[in-house]
Amino acid sequence: xxxxxxxxxxxxxxxxxxxxxxxxxxxxxxxxxxxxxxxxxxxxxxxxxxxxxxxxxxxxxxxxxxxxxxxxxxxxxxxxxxxxxxxxxxxxxxxxxxxxxxxxxxxxxxxxxxxxxxxxxxxxxxxxxxxxxxxxxxxxxxxxxxxxxxxxxxxxxxxxxxxxxxxxxxxxxxxxxxxxxxxxxxxxxxxxxxxxxxxxxxxxxxxxxxxxxxxxxxxxxxxxxxxxxxxxxxxxxxxxxxxxxxxxxxxxxxxxxxxxxxxxxxxxxxxxxxxxxxx
Amino acid sequence: xxxxxxxxxxxxxxxxxxxxxxxxxxxxxxxxxxxxxxxxxxxxxxxxxxxxxxxxxxxxxxxxxxxxxxxxxxxxxxxxxxxxxxxxxxxxxxxxxxxxxxxxxxxxxxxxxxxxxxxxxxxxxxxxxxxxxxxxxxxxxxxxxxxxxxxxxxxxxxxxxxxxxxxxxxxxxxxxxxxxxxxxxxxxxxxxxxxxxxxxxxxxxxxxxxxxxxxxxxxxxxxxxxxxxxxxxxxxxxxxxxxxxxxxxxxxxxxxxxxxxxxxxxxxxxxxxxxxxxx
Numbered sequence: 001x002x003x004x005x006x007x008x009x010x011x012x013x014x015x016x017x018x019x020x021x022x023x024x025x026x027x028x029x030x031x032x033x034x035x036x037x038x039x040x041x042x043x044x045x046x047x048x049x050x051x052x053x054x055x056x057x058x059x060x061x062x063x064x065x066x067x068x069x070x071x072x073x074x075x076x077x078x079x080x081x082x083x084x085x086x087x088x089x090x091x092x093x094x095x096x097x098x099x100x101x102x103x104x105x106x107x108x109x110x111x112x113x114x115x116x117x118x119x120x121x122x123x124x125x126x127x128x129x130x131x132x133x134x135x136x137x138x139x140x141x142x143x144x145x146x147x148x149x150x151x152x153x154x155x156x157x158x159x160x161x162x163x164x165x166x167x168x169x170x171x172x173x174x175x176x177x178x179x180x181x182x183x184x185x186x187x188x189x190x191x192x193x194x195x196x197x198x199x200x201x202x203x204x205x206x207x208x209x210x211x212x213x214x215x216x217x218x219x220x221x222x223x224x225x226x227x228x229x230x231x232x233x234x235x236x237x238x239x240x241x242x243x244x245x246x247x248x249x250x251x252x253x254x255x256x257x258x259x260x261x262x263x264x265x266x267x268x269x270x271x272x273x274x275x276x277x278x279x
Numbered sequence: 280x281x282x283x284x285x286x287x288x289x290x291x292x293x294x295x296x297x298x299x300x301x302x303x304x305x306x307x308x309x310x311x312x313x314x315x316x317x318x319x320x321x322x323x324x325x326x327x328x329x330x331x332x333x334x335x336x337x338x339x340x341x342x343x344x345x346x347x348x349x350x351x352x353x354x355x356x357x358x359x360x361x362x363x364x365x366x367x368x369x370x371x372x373x374x375x376x377x378x379x380x381x382x383x384x385x386x387x388x389x390x391x392x393x394x395x396x397x398x399x400x401x402x403x404x405x406x407x408x409x410x411x412x413x414x415x416x417x418x419x420x421x422x423x424x425x426x427x428x429x430x431x432x433x434x435x436x437x438x439x440x441x442x443x444x445x446x447x448x449x450x451x452x453x454x455x456x457x458x459x460x461x462x463x464x465x466x467x468x469x470x471x472x473x474x475x476x477x478x479x480x481x482x483x484x485x486x487x488x489x490x491x492x493x494x495x496x497x498x499x500x501x502x503x504x505x506x507x508x509x510x511x512x513x514x515x516x517x518x519x520x521x522x523x524x525x526x527x528x529x530x531x532x533x534x535x536x537x538x539x540x541x542x543x544x545x546x547x548x549x550x551x552x553x554x555x556x557x558x
Contacts, residue, residue, distance in 0.1 A: 139488065140486055142486055168485045170486060185488055185490055188493075191470060193545055194545075195467070196548065198525070198526035204459055207421055207451070207459050208556070209399040211463070218493070219550065219552070220550045220554065221546045223550070238531065241531045241534075243477045244477050248477075251469055251473055252524070255520075256513075256517060263506045264502040264503070267502035271499045271500055274475050274495050274496075
């Protein structure tokens with residue numbers, strides 16, 4: 001079985017570590033904070049870990065999963081790929097792919113392979129202390145291969161995703177992934193942030209139903225990470241935001257004109273389409 | 280104890296019937312469909328019910344709760360208040376108040392009293408067959424009294440809300456209610472409908488995380504009821520939609536300008552404000 005190194009032991013990295021250790025893999029971790037390593041060792045979700053670059057130790061691992069901010073991920077590969085064993089696979093959890101995938105693949109040693117992946121799961125809390133492999137159960141997992149990838153390496157990452165309990169494992173081009181994620185995830189975060197920001201709402205907590213809570217759950221957001229992800233996907237996200245704003249204006253104008261036929265038509269369409277997403 | 284008549288035995292009316300019967304009240308129902316009455320009798324959530332106007336029977340009830348579309352509610356009061364006993368209280372569950380409250384109060388017999396109420400609870404399913412009094416547990420309940428109301432009648436409706444298990448029972452003016460509901464509930468429904476309508480998304484079900492599901496749960500919507508509620512609150516909802524659209528454009532423009540300082544500031548604010556709404 002593959003020996004797996006997690007680089008960046010936060011919520012997602014830690015949840016990978018927990019799930020893969022439970023599945024019987026040997027899992028190590030490299031991260032900046034000693035207390036994260038200590039916590040993970042004590043909880044038994046890694047077998048070893050370090051905060052320092054040790055070339056010999058880095059050469060031990062078959063699969064290296066980087067759970068890092070995009071710019072940190074690029075820098076880490078640039079500086080540390082030299083220590084990895086020949087044939088090692090690098091994978092990641094980065095939420096945008098269009099820019100980063102060719103950047104990483106173009107600087108990679110020819111005897112290494114980068115299999116880009118995006119686990120569609122998360123929580124509104126941070127750190128390995130909140131790691132919980134069950135967040136992957138029933139979630140979706142997307143791989144965005146390019147012509148640089150081998151079927152064999154892709155299959156190994158798919159295998160890990162199956163061990164982690166993902167419901168559906170798909171492949172998309174990096175561009176199709178970024179359009180999809182721009183719509184499904186980034187746009188929804190923009191909406192949630194806007195809903196909280198456009199009105200002081202503290203006094204409304206005694207009047208709200210569940211809808212406002214549901215729509216703003218993801219307004220609790222890591223501003224450094226999401227700003228970086230938005231900028232990485234700027235053109236696509238702008239397109240999705242404009243698409244949404246135009247349709248929103250259609251509904252607004254129908255209301256202003258008291259065009260109840262148009263309003264009902266829009267609601268019938270949304271009702272029909274939403275049924276696809278019932279679990 | 281008050282004898283309570285539910286007029287309109289759907290999801291909300293049926294859930295009131297279940298909760299109030301369990302709390303020991305005598306509960307009757309008047310509704311259009313015989314099968315709804317039969318279902319409710321068989322389930323034991325009403326003690327009697329009818330689909331026909333029977334003047335003598337209508338004179339039996341102390342409190343009449345109308346769970347009807349706004350225009351049907353107005354018509355019902357106009358045609359049937361003549362049969363109610365002197366001193367009876369009418370209440371409702373209507374989601375907007377600014378127009379309907381003065382309309383009803385201005386046509387009401389002087390020996391009746393209308394106490395306007397809005398239970399902030401619901402589900403994406405319909406009919407008494409889905410009635411479930413537990414939807415009120417922990418939910419908010421708003422009364423919008425005017426100078427036509429007596430403290431005693433308001434207190435009786437508050438008492439029923441307590442029997443139904445609401446978490447917080449508040450009073451607001453009809454205008455403050457409609458601004459609040461325009462923002463917290465109607466705007467969020469507009470957003471959910473727009474998200475489903477602006478893009479054909481069926482093929483995305485294998486790629487989505489939870490955020491898109493959360494933001495679109497309420498896109499499954501009863502188009503007749505919500506169109507009527509939106510039009511009843513047109514001016515206020517337009518204000519809330521414009522407020523949202525303006526702030527959304529701010530975030531969009533910050534992204535276009537790559538103004539990461541502004542983007543992070545908006546995310547910090549949303550994170551801070553969202554914490555008020557943690558349960």
